[in-house]
Amino acid sequence: MITGSQIEAIIFAALAALNAERAPDDQIEISEKTLLFGAGSRLDSLQLVSLITDVEVALNTEHGLEVSLADDRALERSQSPYTTVETLRDYVLELTQGT
Amino acid sequence: MTLRWRQAERAALLNRGAQTVAEQAAWIAARPPSEYNFVIELLATGRPVGMLSLTDIDLVHRRAEPGRFLIGETEAVQGIPVAVEAMKLLYELAFDRLALIRVYGTVAADNPLMLKWQKYLGMKEEGRLRSHYFLNGRFQDAICLGLLVAEYRAVTLPRMRALIAAGHAAPDRPSDSTENR
Numbered sequence: 457m458i459t460g461s462q463i464e465a466i467i468f469a470a471l472a473a474l475n476a477e478r479a480p481d482d483q484i485e486i487s488e489k490t491l492l493f494g495a496g497s498r499l500d501s502l503q504l505v506s507l508i509t510d511v512e513v514a515l516n517t518e519h520g521l522e523v524s525l526a527d528d529r530a531l532e533r534s535q536s537p538y539t540t541v542e543t544l545r546d547y548v549l550e551l552t553q554g555t
Numbered sequence: 556m557t558l559r560w561r562q563a564e565r566a567a568l569l570n571r572g573a574q575t576v577a578e579q580a581a582w583i584a585a586r587p588p589s590e591y592n593f594v595i596e597l598l599a600t601g602r603p604v605g606m607l608s609l610t611d612i613d614l615v616h617r618r619a620e621p622g623r624f625l626i627g628e629t630e631a632v633q634g635i636p637v638a639v640e641a642m643k644l645l646y647e648l649a650f651d652r653l654a655l656i657r658v659y660g661t662v663a664a665d666n667p668l669m670l671k672w673q674k675y676l677g678m679k680e681e682g683r684l685r686s687h688y689f690l691n692g693r694f695q696d697a698i699c700l701g702l703l704v705a706e707y708r709a710v711t712l713p714r715m716r717a718l719i720a721a722g723h724a725a726p727d728r729p730s731d732s733t734e735n736r
Binding site: 477491493494495496497498499500501502503504505506508509525526527528530531536537538539 | 626629632633634635636637638639667668669671672674675676713714716717718720721722
């Protein structure tokens, strides 16, 4: 079963991939508190989708997990799962518990 | 405004646009009736932040090409699902109001963010046009993408709703686009 720290590493790698496309003075801080989407975030919609895609692909290729991060289940949450690295990690962990 | 957006670095992977205000104005005035062109505005302030279009609308074959998709005010849309809401409005126009059954388009192979975006939102890769674009000083392939109405309803809409909900707590959201048909 995948662990929280493994999921966090995948999200960090996806953020690093986004940073590779950004200017040196426009890098996104990478930590579990990093804001992903919503007020105060520095990602736009295209970058959020890129991050979600990279995380889903890594979960599949590295761990054999088929996970959809953007579907109706995400809508049912009181807090968006994409708010921070921490909330996304916990959401992925929850989704993968049953797989 | 749209000329400034088209000349920005972010538009480097779009086709070359007008170079002067007069050229841009002439281009806007020459838009045919087979297309809709929109400016994307934020709901709370009415601030224009980008543009997108639905072109080559064919009501016989019931297809059209979304395009000219450009966020010009990048700092204004951080953390807000502006692009998703704008695309959702455009797809509602295409599939619900115009009853089209297919939208399609091409993306430069060197534009991975846009390719990921389109594919995540349901577009299927249908082919590759080799050395189709001359952009940034070199030729590059165009990736052909298409989306059918059934795929839009099954894949695109749920993902768009989830992404839009992700930004619901943000202070400023986009409005219905301002039409410039």
